[in-house]
Amino acid sequence: MTDATTAEGASASTVDPTAMRQAMGRFATGVAVVTTRHDGHPHGMTVNSMTSVSLDPPLLLVCLTTGARTTEAVVGAGRFVVNVLAARQGQIALRFARRGEEHFAGLDADQADNRHDLPVVPGALVHADCTVDQVLTAGDHLVVFGRVDALCRSDATPLAFHGGRFADLRPHGAEHDLWFA
Numbered sequence: 001m002t003d004a005t006t007a008e009g010a011s012a013s014t015v016d017p018t019a020m021r022q023a024m025g026r027f028a029t030g031v032a033v034v035t036t037r038h039d040g041h042p043h044g045m046t047v048n049s050m051t052s053v054s055l056d057p058p059l060l061l062v063c064l065t066t067g068a069r070t071t072e073a074v075v076g077a078g079r080f081v082v083n084v085l086a087a088r089q090g091q092i093a094l095r096f097a098r099r100g101e102e103h104f105a106g107l108d109a110d111q112a113d114n115r116h117d118l119p120v121v122p123g124a125l126v127h128a129d130c131t132v133d134q135v136l137t138a139g140d141h142l143v144v145f146g147r148v149d150a151l152c153r154s155d156a157t158p159l160a161f162h163g164g165r166f167a168d169l170r171p172h173g174a175e176h177d178l179w180f181a
Helices: 017-024 069-077 090-097
Strands: 032-038 041-047 050-055 058-065 079-084 126-138 141-153 159-162 165-168
Touching: 032 058, 032 069, 032 090, 041 058, 041 069, 041 090, 058 069, 058 079, 058 126, 069 079, 069 126, 069 141, 079 141, 090 159
Parallel strands: none
Antiparallel strands: 032 041, 032 079, 050 058, 058 141, 079 126, 126 141, 159 165
16 A cells, blocks of 8 residues: 555545656556537537446546536536547647637537537547536546437547557557558
8 A cells, every 4th residue: 555544534645646647647548528518618628537337327437627617517517528539639639638728719519510419529539428427526636427328439540648648549460550641
C-alpha cells in the first residue's frame, strides 16, 4: 500500500500528481469528446476516462473535471454525447482539450448527423447519445454514468492515447496504412 491512512480513516497520499499522471499515461486508452447543449450553447471536452459499464441496461461512464464548463453543462442538461474519435482526429481532441476556448468555432457539429439533437463531432468513430443516470464525486472529478439511448458507429480505426501522445492502433500483424501516399 502506498498511501498513509489518517486517524479519521481518510487517505493522505504520498504520490506526486505528476508521477501519477505519468504512471497512468502508460495505460493506452481511446480518445473521446463529450458534447452537450445547455441554455442554448454547445459545450464539449476531450476525455480519455470513458468506459462501458453495463450492457443491460446499456451504461457507460465518463470522468469529467469538477468545475469545468462542460461538466456543469452535462449535469445541467442531463444529456450528453460521447464522440469516440477516429484516427487522424488528433486536432479535434486538441481543440476540445483547450480550456476557455470556443471549441465549436468552424466545426459543423449540429449538421454532422441529423439523427442527434445534441452537437456531435463530425467523422467520429462512435456517437453514443446518453441520459445522465447518476453522478458521483471522486477527487477532483465527477464520474458521470450515462444510460445509452442511441448509438451510431463506423468501422474506422480509433485514435489512441499513450504516454501523453496520440498513437495509431492496429491489430497485430496488420500492415501500416500509407495515408500519406
